[in-house]
Amino acid sequence: PDGQAEAAARARDAVLTKPPGALGRLEELAIWYAAWRGDPRPGLARPQIVVFAGNHGIVGQGVSAFPAEVTAQMVANFAAGGAAINQLARTFGASLDVHPLDLDRPTADFTQGPAMSEQECLAALSTGWAAVADDADLLVVGEMGIGNTTSAAALACALWGGAAADWTGRGTGLDDTALSAKAGIVSRGLERNATLLGDPMGALRAVGGRELAAMAGAILRARHARIPVILDGFICTAAASVWEKARPGALDHCVAGHLSAEGGHGRLLAAIGKPPLLSLGLRLGEGSGAALAVGVLQGALACHSGMATFAEAGVTDG
């Protein structure tokens, strides 16, 4: 981030026509964005949403309430403009790109060995890297992948410790019995891949999935291009947290868009130290919670960059 732009944004915030701090988290949000964009009075012109889709061998273990073919069906729904993320992208003026990743070649069942080879994982990372538009000034990454809350739970557990059950949630709607079975599957996957879990990238390939790797690649590219990121829910945050685990501070260019209703998300946000902007019980994925938070950022930046100062408005500063 640009320290000079940050200081200038903070100085501007202090003289806007409002009591100090009265816009709460909107103020810090605008200053954070200004710092990453290197502009003390920034606008938001080209927010980009990228959704990655992948299929998971682990689905064979019965971890999802929906069948695997729904991944491809939902990709078609994205293309036709019928999904939630299409409506949210339009509402908040964001572009939307969708990248299906070898849907007819699911990852391997991670209870039997690594979900991906090194080459497969790198290919997905690099698809993510390449998916970010050079001129984007905000990035949201989302996902679609039947079974991917299981991968995300395993990845979060591998990276941040604790028991499998701490990270395992109901996904699209499991009952108690299926939830407990899912935690057992996560445990078995972690045992089977134990030798790979020592480093974050190893964990990503061992129990992650192509769309998780692609999200991680896109978030890394955004860091290099100084494009601020709004993180979505549990799966997105699990993928992003690979970098935070590898190097604390690696996600300083990201804010948490929302707290998902999926079990482990609150714990994961605490692990990476990011309080969510919204908490509305969403658990859809697709980048939907982060897309909704784009509206909050737009409001924050409109106030920061558009408001009059006390001097300009002739208002007495308390």
Place this chain on the structure above:
Amino acid sequence: PDGQAEAAARARDAVLTKPPGALGRLEELAIWYAAWRGDPRPGLARPQIVVFAGNHGIVGQGVSAFPAEVTAQMVANFAAGGAAINQLARTFGASLDVHPLDLDRPTADFTQGPAMSEQECLAALSTGWAAVADDADLLVVGEMGIGNTTSAAALACALWGGAAADWTGRGTGLDDTALSAKAGIVSRGLERNATLLGDPMGALRAVGGRELAAMAGAILRARHARIPVILDGFICTAAASVWEKARPGALDHCVAGHLSAEGGHGRLLAAIGKPPLLSLGLRLGEGSGAALAVGVLQGALACHSGMATFAEAGVTDG
């Protein structure tokens, strides 16, 4: 609300391309809006924000960090487009009307007697009633009035019980000593006006202010015109709660836009049974928190009314 539209909206929600409940509070929000508009698949075309400004005799007791002339200065700032609410109205496509209410004739100091005569209170209520556009499809009411967190604290305490200190907050930035003095002033005002506090309208005129009465009038008009309302922070909610106290359910056409950082707001939202949509530490007034929540409602309605159904999209329903 229209039960038929509500049932149709609920039926639609159940077949949209998402797991049941996966859009969390957005789903109930869209259904609530559909019910009040009598349209199972509504849009949001003409949101209206109305800001009322008033001055308060109680300011003479030193309850605010800013001098009374700031009320008129901020009204000029609204007119010039320089305030936070101007930026938020533009961001979310809402119209903005500002009504200054006899700024050069503050209400009476309520520690000496009622803040307003019956006639003054009715005049303000009726200004609020008349300020709502017939064709608005959403209403946000906001306020500006140096000293009005003191009025709102007294009104909330009169309506909902408890101690003055429970409802008294730091306003635009009081220190501990001034906060404690402010609670004492609220107490004295309630004692002095005790005979008027038995009914909600009496409490409004005894310790309220013109902008509080005007907000109450606008919210009542919205109910009659079936215009859904997003409530703003502590002062707006205190004014609105006059109706809820008079008749439980009177605010069914309202949702709480946000939880303000002002002391008593959480308690007040609990009293009227409305969980906030946002909680971002705002404490500015002007309708700013509610305006930010307009973006959430836009997202909710875009999803509800724009998404494809499972049948339309050819997606397998889990």
